[in-house]
Amino acid sequence: MSVSIAIVGAGPAGFYAAAALIKSDADCRVDMIEALPTPFGLVRAGVAPDHQSTKGVIRAFAKTAADPRVAFFGNVRLGQDVSLAELRKLYDTVILAVGAPVDRSLGIPGGDLRGVYGAAAFVGWYNGHPRFGDLAPDLETPSVCVIGNGNVALDVARVLVKTPEEMSASDLADHAARTIHGAPIRDVYVIGRRGPVEAKFTNKELSELGDLGGCVPLVDPAQLTAEVPADLSDRDRRQREKNLATLREFAGRRPDEKPKRLHFVFYARPAAVLGEERVTALRLERTRVEGGRAVGTGETIDVPCGAVIAAIGYRMEEIEGVPMEPGAGVVRNDEGRVDNGLYVVGWARRGPTGVIGTNKADGDLVAARIAKENAAGGKPGRAGLEASLRARGVRWVSFAAWRRIDAAEVAAAPPGAPRRKLIRIKDMLDILENGAATVTKM
Ligand code: NAP
Numbered sequence: 001m002s003v004s005i006a007i008v009g010a011g012p013a014g015f016y017a018a019a020a021l022i023k024s025d026a027d028c029r030v031d032m033i034e035a036l037p038t039p040f041g042l043v044r045a046g047v048a049p050d051h052q053s054t055k056g057v058i059r060a061f062a063k064t065a066a067d068p069r070v071a072f073f074g075n076v077r078l079g080q081d082v083s084l085a086e087l088r089k090l091y092d093t094v095i096l097a098v099g100a101p102v103d104r105s106l107g108i109p110g111g112d113l114r115g116v117y118g119a120a121a122f123v124g125w126y127n128g129h130p131r132f133g134d135l136a137p138d139l140e141t142p143s144v145c146v147i148g149n150g151n152v153a154l155d156v157a158r159v160l161v162k163t164p165e166e167m168s169a170s171d172l173a174d175h176a177a178r179t180i181h182g183a184p185i186r187d188v189y190v191i192g193r194r195g196p197v198e199a200k201f202t203n204k205e206l207s208e209l210g211d212l213g214g215c216v217p218l219v220d221p222a223q224l225t226a227e228v229p230a231d232l233s234d235r236d237r238r239q240r241e242k243n244l245a246t247l248r249e250f251a252g253r254r255p256d257e258k259p260k261r262l263h264f265v266f267y268a269r270p271a272a273v274l275g276e277e278r279v280t281a282l283r284l285e286r287t288r289v290e291g292g293r294a295v296g297t298g299e300t301i302d303v304p305c306g307a308v309i310a311a312i313g314y315r316m317e318e319i320e321g322v323p324m325e326p327g328a329g330v331v332r333n334d335e336g337r338v339d340n341g342l343y344v345v346g347w348a349r350r351g352p353t354g355v356i357g358t359n360k361a362d363g364d365l366v367a368a369r370i371a372k373e374n375a376a377g378g379k380p381g382r383a384g385l386e387a388s389l390r391a392r393g394v395r396w397v398s399f400a401a402w403r404r405i406d407a408a409e410v411a412a413a414p415p416g417a418p419r420r421k422l423i424r425i426k427d428m429l430d431i432l433e434n435g436a437a438t439v440t441k442m
Contacts, residue, residue, distance in 0.1 A: 002027040004381025005370070006091040008078050010034035011041020012356045013346020014097035015061040016363030022067050026371045030070045031382050033087070035077040036130060037397040037405060037428045039065065041099060043356065045129040048155040049170035050162065052418055057356055065399045071382060073389070074397035075425065081394045082385070084321050090384040092377050093341050093370055096322065096331060100314035100347040101131075104329075106147070110273030111310075114138065119152045119311035126159055126180070128173035128421035138278065139183035141306020145282045147270055148311035149192035149199035154206065156309050157188045161215035161260045169416045173423060188215075188262050189303055193269035193287055193294040196247050197226045203242040210249060215260035221251040223266045226289070268301070269294055273308055282308050314352040336366040343370065395429065405431050 003026060007014045010032045018030045038044055040058055047054045065072055076082060078098070087094050103118025105111065117137050124132035139160075146157050159172070164181045172180075192199055196219075209217045224247055228240045247264065255261055268284035275281070281302045287294040315329040322342075323332040330351050331344040338344050345362040347353075380387075389396055397405075408431045409419040422428050 001377035002029050003093060003370075003377040004028070004091045004379050005030045005093045005095065006087050006381075006385070007032045007095045007097050008084075008087070009041065009097035009099060009346070009348075010039040010072060010074070011097060011099050011346070012043060012057070012061075013099065013348070013359040013362060014041070014095075015039075015064055016359045017095050017097055017345045017366055018070055018363075019060070019064045020360075020363040020367035021370065022064065022069050024367050024371050026367075027377075028069060029381055031091070031385060032065070032070065032072050033076050033078065033082070033385075034072065034074045037075040037402065037425055039072060039074060039399070039402055045124055045127045047127075047356075048123075048159060049127060049172040050159065050167055051155075052170065054356070062399075072397070072399035072402065073385065074399075074402055075429070076389065076394060076396050079320065081392065082388065084319055086388065087385075088341060090380055090388070091341075092379045092381070093343065095366060095370075096319070096338070096342070096344040096348055097346050098316060098319070098348045100316045100329070100352040102315055102317055103310065104313045104315050106270060106273075106310045106312065108270050108272050110275065110279070113273050113275050113279050114277060115141075115275070115279035115306055116273055116308045116310070119148070119156055119309055120314050122156060122309050123152065126173055126176035128171075128176075128423045130423055130425050133175070133423040137179065137307065139179055139185060139307055142184050143187045143189070143303070143305040144185055144307045144309065145189045145191060145303055145305045146309045146311055147191050147282075148313075149190070149194070149201060149266075150311060150313070151200070151202060151205050153190055153311035154201055154209065156311055157190050157262055158209060158212070160185055160188050161262055162212060163214045166213050168414070169418070171413075171417060171419050171421055173421050175423070186260055188260070189282075189305070190262065190264050191268055191270070191282075191284065191303075192264070192266045194289050194292075195226045195266045196224055196244055196264070197228050197240050198289060198292070199240075199243060199266075201243055203239060203246060206243055207246045209262060210246065210253075212258070212262075214258050215262050216253050216255065216257040217250040217262045217264065218253055218255055219247050219251045219264040219266075221248070223264075224248055224251060229292075265303070267294075269296065270310075271300060274302065279306055279308055281305060314347070316348045335369065336362065337369055337373070397428075397432070401432050 125135040
């Protein structure tokens, strides 16, 4: 009897797990349950809109979805349309692939002022994620601070300073294009609490900033004197040496080369967001790095700005009945196993690090464990879920239905762009009801 498996979340972690399961010899049926009508998680709503080549992995995911053993249940929200307890009753095995969709908090005075946004929300907004469609960030300012020295901070900074022409082959959401390209932004500050050697940027993403059409990257050469520690792996050392070389090149650039400037500010940790009703400046405390940690010096500087975007990492949303690892923001698990018949993969398992492909190993690991531990089938699986959703009047979106939404987005694309994203779930469902969306004005 085939084993019924539910995967909650249809992002990279969910798709790699599904692919590993159908590749293994296990006789299984795999149902992917996703809150949005759209699949692919962060590949659609996290990967930067101007990094279309990274989104090519969707082709492999679509192949997995097309396997007759796999079904997609989009527009089905865990905890609202179906509970975890119910899924565990209906399926022999449940895999949580829910990611880390919310922002970690800055935890400094003024952190909740108007004009302060977390990167999960901000990136979701410019990528057309329905949850953040109404964010309406106020970017009516010449100067924006982006906190964090990871690739998300670079994505945000780059999207803010690229010209409309540079974004024309992207799928930047319409509302975001209007706001960003209509904004008077001239200076973007990318702020690291440690030094250039500790920054988590990958070099490809960092060096890309040296070739922007309308923006010059700048850094104070006095901040580039630290040496790359000798005790790193060869790979890490090479990466950091390349970053230092790129930053040294940026240090020789002239501020008046281009209309906009992207400033790297190292050794500065956020101390407070200043302003009455909205942000007017970010107060930073100067740091030095001791034993790899940022230590405050007591000296502060204020960077005048009208918006602050904190790209300081993501966390998962807790799920009722699922144990969390104290202080780590991930599901407590033993190599992917949470409990009998319950597993976890991706960022919910190991935290928000790594690239899309990192999830493949997670999928392989869990598929191998499931093959070993859950030989018996017998639970109702797909038929049970469909009956339960029907009884509740939940309108789920199949993969074939998603393809119709996809086709409508592609057909509506402006010249040169891959698609024009629909932002409202209602508009997506309208495509399925009426063949055309009555696109909600945003
Ligand atoms: P990340 O790489 O972990 O970077 C987070 C940054 O936030 C670090 O510089 C960290 O500094 C800083 N930070 C954390 N708490 C802070 C605080 N309270 N105050 C000031 N700074 C703080 O995370 P991410 O940028 O969110 O990216 C998540 C993952 O997605 C990463 O693995 C990333 O490489 C990947 N990603 C890849 C791409 C790409 O390949 N193009 C694009 C986007 C994301 P410390 O180091 O001092 O803790």
